[in-house]
Amino acid sequence: MTLTTDILHTWFRQFNADYFGDELPVPRIALSKARTRLGTMSCRRVRKLLRWTYTDFTIRISTYYECSEREFQETLLHEMIHLYIAYHNITDTSSHGKEFRQIMQRLNSEHGWHITVSTSMHKHKLTPSHPDNSPASFLVLALVLDDGTRMLSVVNVRSALKVDALARRTHRIADHRWYMSQDPYFRDFTCVRSLRARRVSIDVYNEKTVAMQPLVLKEP
Structure with missing residues (x-):
């Protein structure tokens, strides 16, 4: 409607x-x-x-x-x-x-309502006024914690250097890497301005990071 x-x-x-x-x-x-x-x-x-x-x-x-x-x-x-x-x-x-x-x-x-805590965007089509001719680009931070946990995050571009500095100072983070992606998988991620990420399986982590374009952050 x-x-x-x-x-x-x-x-x-x-x-x-x-x-x-x-x-x-x-x-x-x-x-x-x-x-x-x-x-x-x-x-x-x-x-x-x-x-x-x-x-x-x-x-x-x-x-x-x-x-x-x-x-x-x-x-x-x-x-x-x-x-x-x-x-x-x-x-x-x-x-x-x-x-x-x-x-x-x-x-x-x-x-008789069916209100939920959250709603996945994967099942929703774009409205006609938003054709998917130009896929959105996402700045993705991939994290590996010291216990092997894998995490992914979509980061606001303007906050990337700040988040990168936080990741470097956080002892629990064993490895962090930056990527650019147009994968629709990241559409329902919150675009964060702080060091927050979503836990994913090793299989998902490997699948997504292999497919994404690696990125090196540079000071302005």
């Missing part, structure tokens, strides 16, 4: 009334072209008197991939759960911790 911010505002008002007691503040709602996630909820943390509070809420929904109406609605509900937790200043065990999962499970079991 073709998604618009007007549609999202209509859904937000409906879901706020139906599932959140009309308690949620109306956030800024925007469309994005994000490739690694279908939705995000961001806000600003400010200190008031003796406690921290959150304000300036924004929900962004990606139109980079083709999604059904139901998928877009479940993505919006996912971000509304994040909004509920932040707005009420609820301490959770993690980004998708106990509190998040309790609300998610209530909406799924009581109202």
Whole structure:
């Protein structure tokens, strides 16, 4: 379907009334072209008197991939759960911790939704406005830890030198190498600005690193 911010505002008002007691503040709602996630909820943390509070809420929904109406609605509900937790200043065990999962499970079991913690992008086609004529390029960091663990990461180009310096100083990293890749496998990786990576099997590590173009970082 073709998604618009007007549609999202209509859904937000409906879901706020139906599932959140009309308690949620109306956030800024925007469309994005994000490739690694279908939705995000961001806000600003400010200190008031003796406690921290959150304000300036924004929900962004990606139109980079083709999604059904139901998928877009479940993505919006996912971000509304994040909004509920932040707005009420609820301490959770993690980004998708106990509190998040309790609300998610209530909406799924009581109202028939299928909200999930994360969504793989591999099964989604690009929208017609995003033909895959020019494959995206990814800056990939391949890590081998001292216990043999293999890890891969997609790194923001502007943060590459900083991440490289961190990798050199981290004693647990036995080897790290940089590559460029246009492999769609990396589409659902978060593009990081710090030393974070995803654990992969040795077979996947070997398959991906053999196919990628080695890269030597240079100071600007």
